[in-house]
Every structure is written in structure tokens, then in C-alpha cells.
Amino acid sequence: MNKTFKELADTLNNSPAWQQKYREIMLLGKQLPTMPDVLKTPDALVPGCESKVWLYLEFDLQENCLVIIGDSDTRIVKGLLALILSLYNGLTPSQVLAINAFEEFEKLGLISHLSPSRGNGIKAIVERIQAMAEQKSL
Amino acid sequence: MNKTFKELADTLNNSPAWQQKYREIMLLGKQLPTMPDVLKTPDALVPGCESKVWLYLEFDLQENCLVIIGDSDTRIVKGLLALILSLYNGLTPSQVLAINAFEEFEKLGLISHLSPSRGNGIKAIVERIQAMAEQKSL
């Protein structure tokens, strides 16, 4: 698992009040580099989310790892995206497949964000990443 | 109220077991004169019943009274038809409108036959008779 994610998770777990947790998440979002507009194609837009969520996925053949760039127009989703990126970015397909994002989010008390609600983009993002990894590990 | 109906009702009410009651009803049906085939037109067929039920309604202008002829391919419905005919036949429109068939059937313990179930023709028959009477009493 990605080292950064561990650190982020620790910060979140040290925020006992949920308000503090969300403040940290929104801070994470702020630190996420903004996605270049050229990457914000219709294809990159995760469909059917209440918030706008863009996800750009690339597979680095040389390094055999996933490159993930994402953005959102909401602070919280952007923060959660930062968490997901730190969880998956730069991993090989088989490393990606070994990660259970549901468990990780559960541990952080953020599992509701992975609910199957169609308005919610986070689950769709995780599924896209997993699908790409599966495809590349064939 | 028609005299014959009273007598029939008494007979039924003197049949404590429901089996006996149905036996009486089916006997009533047997005594009902068969409807002439020429009257069994598609119009006379009460639609949507599980059993076939024909109803021929005429208004005798001279006597200012309803003439009702009915038939059914089931024994029980035919018996109930006989009951209804004895309740309504030969009455003037205003007399018809004064009769509450639901109450009468309730007293006889036969109310379930007037349920709104679409497969059941009895309610439709009562409604047709009432509608004809209403029209003629205008």
C-alpha cells in the first residue's frame, strides 16, 4: 500500500470529531493539483454524479503502473479523490487488485461515500480503477 | 319490496348451515326460466365476469316498471340472479332506487358476492339495474 495513504489515514484517524475529519478531507482536496482542462473531456466525466467528477486513467507501460489524475467541483469529493489517488496512484495492476478500497474507507469511517447511490461518484471511480487494473493484468 | 323475495329470503335465513343455503340458491337457479337464445346477445353479456352472465333489461312503459331477464352458465350465479330478479322485477324506477341490494345481501350472509372483484358479475348486474332505473326516473 502507498505510503502517503497511510499517513493521510493516520491524520484522519487522529481527527476524532467528524467535523475535523471533513476539514482534513477538504484540505486534501485543496492540495490536489488541478486537472488540466484538456484532460476534462466528456469521456473523463464520471457519468451520473451529483457533483462533477473527472477521472483520467492511464497505464504507464514502462513502469507497469497506473497513472490517475482526478478532479471534482466539490470540496469533499475532491478530498476523497485525493485519498483514492494516494491509495492507488503508481501501483502495478496486481497491486491495485490487492487493495480493498471498501475496507480502507470503512476503517476511516467514510464508508457511506462508497454507497451505491447513483449520485455518488466515489464508487464509480473505484470501479473504474479496478476495471482498468483487471484489464491490464490479463 | 317484492313479496317473493321476502319468501326466498326467509327460506335462506332458515338454512343455518351455509351448505344448505347454497343448495337453496342453486335450486332457485334451477327454477329460473332459461333465457331465450335470441336475448343472449353480446350486449346482454355482462363483461369481464368469470362466469357467463347475461342480463336483458327492458322498461315497460305502460306499467312503468322494469322487466329483467337473466341467465348464467353457473349454478350459483344463476341462483343469485334469481334472487336479484325477485328483488327488482316489476318494480317502478323509484321503487328500484329505494332498494339497497347490498343491505339485503348482507342480511342473507351473501355480501361477498357483491364484492367489487371484477370476476364477479353480481355487482355489475345490480349496478346495471340501478343505472337503468336512474335513467328512467329522470
Add this chain to the structure above:
Amino acid sequence: MFAVKKIRADFPILTQQINNQPLVYLDSAATSQKPQSVIAATELFYTQQNANVHRGRHSLSEQATTAYEKARDKVAQYFNVQSREIVWTKGATEALNLIACGLTEQLDKNSSIVITPLEHHANIVPWQQLALKTGAKLHILPLEADATFNMSACIEFLKQVKPTVLALTHASNALGNITNLSPLLSTVKGFNTITVVDGAQGAMHLQPDLNILDCDFYVFSAHKMLGPTGVGGLYGKYERLNALQPYQTGGEMIETVSLFNSTFRDAPAKFEAGTPNIAGVIGFSAALDYLFALDKNAAYDYEQGLFNYAVNKLNDIDGITIYSNLEHNIGTICFNYKDEHPFDIATLLDGFGVAVRSGHHCTQPLMTHLGINGSVRASFCFYNTHQDIDIFINALHECIALLD
């Protein structure tokens, strides 16, 4: 005085805790909560009466059918129309689809359909589809920038278009705005226009007398009227109703079926193919009993009081924009805070146990009309309290502190 405490005791869910805090449910426009009597009626049906309806000659089936048809009578009574003018569907969406599809043969390329920018997607997309199928032209009633009606402009528009179909909402689900239906409906009276009113939001709060309102169709969803999910229906003036083509086909709606040909019953049966939501309809019957027993005027005044109280409190907060019409409103506030995303606000409010809705509320064209991407929506029902609003406003202050 409206005895809200007593009312609340009828709604078991209102004692729920969310995130260790009491639930403040301000999302009744999405779906209303259910009184115990509705829950009990459903349970009673399954434990004592469950059988299919309109078939079978056994007692359970007769009982179920009687209860099921009695519910139809109650809806008819609620709207002051005839029972045979009520069709059961699974909700307002299906009811609107049933009407739009059923009109296919009555429209052609010379026809016109008028809707408003206020409509829920359920009262837009079926008309777009009908226009596509028939070649009819779709027109939009020209509303003000704030989505209110300039009545004389609208009347002028209707006089020019002479619409074949006029479909408009009784109350906006996003804004809560109440449509002043009468002048619009009477304008098209002479044009033989088929008038369709989306009552999903209006049916409970405004309980229209449809005999007086005199529209051709009115649709509703039980789940927004204290009733179960999966039930709704439509009223249709009988001639208009029976003139619609059948919608779904199958059992119970037919008169005769041979292998190559079928004939259909008259309305309402011809629109009710298959086994209906029997338990749902019977639960809705209990909901209607609840509404009949309620002092509707007192409830309405109380809801208006809640609405005004909340509007005043919101207006005290710097940076809040309210999009709702404050004069004619069923008790729904649509707002944003600065340019913060409604999703963030709703998510943070949830942390405080406050349930509001965020997003486009299935009214994307309205959002476009208002020049926004979405909004936060707080919608009230007579089981809400002033304390609910205090908690909501306090939570909103805390959210703002987290965001700013």
C-alpha cells in the same frame, strides 16, 4: 394550535438518531415519512388478507379486492371525483408516461405540447418522447428569470399556441412554488386542450378539488402523501381517460384474448395490467384515512409558519441566495450559500443529523433557467417543528464555518 407533538408520535422514524444526533428530516419533497397506521395496515394485509385481487372466488381474494377497491374510492373522495376515474400506477412518473403514451394516436405533426421550465423530468421527458413519435411541436411557457409566472404573457402565449396538450406542475418540487393553475386552465378551455397537472407535490399539501379545478388529468405519488412506495396514480376525466390507448398489456386489462387478437376493457381496468401493488394500495388507504382525519387547514397554516420561520432565519445569513417564490409556496426552500457546492453543504449537514437534498432535483432545465448547477433544498411537512429548523440553521452556521 396544531398539535405537532401528537402528530410526531404517529411517525416512528422521527425518533431515529443520525450520526448520534436526532434526525431532522427536511426531505419530505423527495418522500414523506409514514405514520404507524400505514405501516400497520401493510403488516395486517400480509398477515391476514394476502391474496391476489380481481381473480379467484375465495374469501381472501374477495377481501383483498374489496380493500383494494375501497382505496380507489377514497382517492376519488379525496379529489372529489368518481372512482372509475382513478387509475393505479406505481407512481407519478408511470402515470405521466401512461398519459403521454396513451395520447400517441391523438397527436400528429400539427399538434403542440406546452410545458413549463419548472417541470420535473417526469413531466418533460415523456412529452419529448411523444413529440418525437408524433411529430408534435414542444413549446415552453415563457416564465420570468426567477421562474415565476408573468400571467398575462403566459395567457397570451397560450392563446397563440392553442396547445393540443398543456402539462404543468401544481407545485414545483425544486422550489416549492405553487402554480396559479386556474387562469392557465381556463385560457385553454376553448381550444379543446388536454390539460395534465403534475400533482406529485401538490396532492398532499394542497388537496385540490379536481371537480372545481377542472383539469383533464392529475397525477400523484402515494409515497409523497404519507403512503407506501411503489404506488401512485392518476385521475382522468372519464371520457378523456377512456380515450387513451391502453398502456401496458397483459392479465386483467383484457376482455378477450385469442392467440392473434385481443380486446380490452374500459378504464380504469384497461390501464391496470398484471398484479398490482396490492399491499401498497391498502397501505395508501390508511394514509388517506390519516389525511382525512387531519385538520388540513391547520396543517397547511402550520407548514406555512415553518416555511416563513426558516426563510427569515436563512435570510439572516450572509451569502445565502434563496430561489423559491416566498409568497406562494408549499413549504420548500431552494437555496445556495455563496458558490459553495450544494453537495458539500448537504454532506456536512448530514453530519449534524439534518437531511436535506442537494443537486438538480430532477429539474435540470429549471436549474439552467435559474443559471445555477444545483442547489440545496429543505422541504417541510407538518410533522416538522420549529426546533427542527433551529437545529438546521445552527448546523448550517457550523457548515459555513467549516467551509469558509
Add this chain to the structure above:
Amino acid sequence: MFAVKKIRADFPILTQQINNQPLVYLDSAATSQKPQSVIAATELFYTQQNANVHRGRHSLSEQATTAYEKARDKVAQYFNVQSREIVWTKGATEALNLIACGLTEQLDKNSSIVITPLEHHANIVPWQQLALKTGAKLHILPLEADATFNMSACIEFLKQVKPTVLALTHASNALGNITNLSPLLSTVKGFNTITVVDGAQGAMHLQPDLNILDCDFYVFSAHKMLGPTGVGGLYGKYERLNALQPYQTGGEMIETVSLFNSTFRDAPAKFEAGTPNIAGVIGFSAALDYLFALDKNAAYDYEQGLFNYAVNKLNDIDGITIYSNLEHNIGTICFNYKDEHPFDIATLLDGFGVAVRSGHHCTQPLMTHLGINGSVRASFCFYNTHQDIDIFINALHECIALLD
């Protein structure tokens, strides 16, 4: 041994009295009874979770959505298919209408639709309508006079017609006959035929592995599978499913809506417009749990035992004609006594607390095929007992005495 006593304790309605006698419910083909866990799940939803799904960013809504989507996963697991291949409808009838309507653009006057004389009206009339709309030709599979399959004749027929659509029932609701689907489905494999199986009767009793069965569509009704009324659905092989045109339009099924144009989501969302029957789906989830926990093989054998027991007893009665196939049957007996009207028999049986169905069972063409106007139908489920059948047979003797 199948512990029917324990099973019966799970179904509260089975202790009801009808006409002062214990209820003997032999009408499960019309609708099954519900276990307590299903009733409790519905109640729990309304008292603790009720909220609209797939909208709103508050906890209740997320919980409701999670429970709702979990039910979809369970159906998928039950049929061994993927969750995204399951669409919720209000029942089998709606599911068949959805498929037939959704195929409109894929058919034209060169197309052919094959059904059987066994079908329920819900699997006939939608195809008649589709044929009318598209000009496609409707064909009837040539069954034997007793409505059984002469397999080689049927295969020959299919090879000649090369149908565009083949729609047939998994089990007949009137007769209980089980269709031997595999040879028929594999015959049309090479013709790119769209295969639709009506599983309303088969889904519970036969629990097909749809991955193995390999049909394109399979429809079911929850209320015939221990679940609530007003819920059902369809399985569709994903490509085939997503290729169907949308059915109802409105909220939740759209991607974007502008006033004049809309785009739709992918399946299953594009077929689920409007607020669904949330409580119903969650109740069905509990029904599936019940079926998962059940020893299905034991239950099946037990049902077969009941069926054979009843058939033997009926055959002992002079004047009884049975129309059902006795070899391959889900446990439904279709019979008449001499030329007595089924209505009279059913009415009299009800006096003894025995609930059977009489009439054409929404299969008029089948009745015509068999040369009868209607029949009495006794249908069994694993919660019935041998004692139920004894009571039924005794009651039938008494009815006959009354009639003769």
C-alpha cells in the same frame, strides 16, 4: 425430511380462519404467502430507514440506497448473473411489456415472433401489440392437443421460422407444466433469436441458473416468490438489455435533460424511471434470504410429493378430468368435475376454507386449445401439508354431493 411445521410457523397468515375453518391456501400460483421476515423487513424500512434512493446526500438515503442495491445483488446471485443485468419493475407483466416495447426498433415486417399456446396473457398481448406496431408476424408453436410439447415437431417449426423473438414460459401458470427449455433455446441459438423466458411461475420453484440456461431475458414477480406485491423484474444479457430502447422516461433514468432534448443512462438505470418500490424491493431482499436459507432440493421434492398425493386422490374421484402434465410439473393441478362450472366448485370449496382458483387463469388461448371454458386450479407451495390436501379432497367430495 422436510420440516413443514417449522416452515409454516414462518408464515403468519396460515393460521387464519376462513368461514370458521382453517385456511387451506391452494392458490400460491396466483400469489405466494409471505414469511414473517419479509413483513418485518418492510416494517423496519418504514420505521428506521425510509428515504428516497439514488438521490440526496443524507444518511437515510444512503442506507436506503445500499439496501435497495443489495437486493439487486441478491437477485443476481439467485439467478447466477451480474447485478447490472437485473432491472426492477413492478412485476412480470411490466417486465414483459418493457422488453416487448424496447424491441420495437429492432423489429420490422420481416421479423417473426414465436410464442406458445400455453402462455399467460402477459406473455401474449405485449407480443401482439409489438407485431401490430412493427408488422412482424406472430407464430404459435404447434403443441399437442393436451398442450405438451412434441419436441421434434417444435424444433422443426423453429428451424423453419428462424424467429426474431422466441417467448415462452418456464412453467405454465394454469397447468403447472414445466417447459423443457434447453432443446428449444439451443435450436434457435444460430438464428440470433432474442429469447425471452417468462419465469413468473418458474423463478421460485425451479430457481434456474440463467448462466447455464443461456436465454436473453428472464422475467419474474416477487409476489410469487414470497416477496411483496408491486415488485418484479427482469434479467437481460447485458448487451441485449442495453440495446433495448428506454421504456418509461423521467427522473433517475436520464443522463442530461434540456427542455428539448434528453440523453439516457445505461442499463439498468435507463429502465428505472421515477421513485421505485423501495420498501417492496427491500422486502423482497428478505424473501431471497429466506429462499437462500431454504433447502431448495428438499422443498422441491416435498412439493412434488404433495402434487403426486393430490393427483392420486383426485384420480380416485369419478368424473374428475385433470389437464396438467403429471410428469413435469411445479405442483399445480388444473381440473374439472364433469361439466360443472369451476366457479361453482371454487365458491363451494371456499365454504370449507379451501382457497383455489377458478376461471381461465389469464390463459384464454390455452383454455381454447384444451377445448374448455375454464378450470379449477389447485396450486401448491412448500408451506402446504398433506393434511391441506386431505381437507381439500374431503371438501371436494362434499361439493360434489351438493352439486350432484
